[in-house]
């Protein structure tokens with residue numbers, strides 16, 4: 655049994671039929687449902703907010719992995735928790751008091767994630783390892799699906815070593831440009847949760863299960 659989890663990003667699904675897409679991706683074997691929240695300010699694109707997450711919630715029992723690309727995130731984490739998020743991840747650069755926001759997320763009974771942009775150094779984790787349940791390494795600049803993978807295997811391996819040192823079960827997630835080819839690289843470097851949008855959704859619902867299986871097995 656593979657210990658790799660796949661988190662399809664709903665950013666690449668058919669937004670006109672979220673119920674159908676959620677059910678299809680659930681049945682296809684998704685582990686987490688990755689939800690990309692963008693504010694048109696922290697990143698140059700706008701997606702959706704808590705009401706849409708709440709509307710999606712009844713259609714699957716899978717873990718809602720909410721990736722907040724918003725600045726600031728602090729004023730909104732409670733609304734996303736109430737909407738049904740299970741994991742809430744914030745970018746290292748999005749809030750002045752990152753540590754406080756991570757504590758705020760845990761106090762709401764949710765798992766807390768920290769996100770590193772491609773250029774964000776791993777040293778931002780130095781004093782946060784006890785406060786995170788998930789670390790997300792961006793392998794594209796956030797804002798859009800369908801971009802090319804940026805090779806950051808050294809960074810992923812560095813974070814894997816930091817996680818192993820804690821002895822805690824912290825997810826190491828990678829997001830951006832994940833395909834059957836790049837999945838291999840990030841897994842070898844130590845990632846255990848793979849986000850994939852374009853690769854999973856691009857050929858329609860009949861292929862979702864195959865795509866998820868391929869990402870797990872390569």
Ligand code: DX5
Nearest residue numbers: 663796797799800831851852
């Ligand atoms: C990008 C988002 C990603 C995006 C990935 O800012 O965080 O989750 O949906 O899309 P692909 O897999 O197409 O790179």
Ligand code: ZN
Nearest residue numbers: 690721829849
């Ligand atoms: Zn994402």
